[in-house]
Amino acid sequence: MSKIIELKNVSKYFQRKEGFRIKVISNFSLAIEEGEAFTILGQKGAGKSVLLKILSNIYPPSEGSVFVNSKFAYLPSAPSSFPWLTPFENIKFVAPDLADKEISNLLELLGLEGYEKHYPISNSYGFRLRITIARALALNPKIIIFDEPFNLLENDVKLEIFNLLKAIKRKKLLTYVFATSNVNEALYLSDRIVIIKGEPAEIIDEIDCSELEINEANFNNDSKINEFRFKIQKSLVENINEKFFNISL
């Protein structure tokens, strides 16, 4: 496998209105292999979202270099399917050259058949997220970057979408990059997890869980999976304690 994404010594500053600037990411380096499901795990405000926006070319890095070796699509945390367009039109909007048949296939893949003409106005977040994923897939990317888009989903819908994403990844040989603050989400979806702490963002631990064969049935009772879960939680908790300790001082 070859590197598909690489961040080298990336730092990011934001200028505040008050005149001073804050360092959100400091000297951050990272490499993601092709075909990996990679997760950045950290608490809220740790800088995960900023990292993903730098990867997606939405924010330029203040220092360092970013290398993304393939076409990508980025999904933000809030629902972003356009409510003024039907699922079919949402896809057509981002990929106008895509044939109607291919759009129908995509909608079918995401379980949206029969809903082609339904406007995503008052529908569930699951429905809207499926449209967003279909829209991303319409661009035929090699990498999909998920900036915590699962937060608003009900647990059963979340699981359904996770299984769907795993199936799509296998079928289309994609690379996934996730950001989340949820340990279970990270464990269920990833081959590799990096745990970061914020102010500024830096890696505190890296866990390779590619050897785990996680599915719905064994996720809550397999001892090896539980061991990994405990390891990740321990790493996060230690980080919280350290942060608390620093503030107390």
Added chain:
Amino acid sequence: MNCLNIFFGKICGVKTKLIFSVIFVYVMLVDFILPPLKLLPRTGLILDSFSYLNKNFKFAQMSIIVLVAILIIMFVAFFILYYLRGALIRFNESFPEFLTGLKVFEFFTPFLLIIFAGIYLGGNTFSELLFLFIFSFGLYVAELNKSFRNRNEAYILASKGLGIDERKMRKSVLWKNILPGIRDDIGKIYLKIWFYFLIYEFIFKLDYIGSLMRSIVKYADIAGFYAAAIFLWIVISLGYFSVTRFARHYIFWDEE
């Protein structure tokens, strides 16, 4: 039958019941209970005044013409806003505070514009239409500015993340994101246009409703005032209902 139920269900809403109650109380008071009062003319007198206004000032016909003119002006101003949307949104991005200044349209600027239009363009129908057009366009732009400040960042991030170019993002995504804000206030815009139209007419005594309003004031014709106000209220409500329904039909999604 079902249609009738729906129709009467809407007709007999709380507001309508209140209006009918007020009319009923008024009729009972002035026609049967109270002695003749100058400030509360009898209903027969109001109806006579309406016939008189119609005969001498073609009031009903003029009101409808004005309503149609206002609706056309609003449509043309919106059409121009639509064509300038890309540039206006871009301008908003670059100078966010500048267009916020258009809020003054809500306060004293219309009066200055009325005076300007009257003095420099002669206080005629053309200057009136021009004033109303500039005013409605200004209100639309102010609304666009307000909605732009409340835009949904997720759409922008998603568009950037999907490689949609900035021009398309402004003209399609941001514009559609802004439209519900304009829709929600289109009724207010419509009422403001009517309000300033009436002021303009009154100041410059124009042939449509201005000279009629002057006559009512000059002769302190209370029954005439009631008749004109009631009919205008009906015409304005009809326009308000049409504009808001039309906007709600075409802009069916909401801001998030």
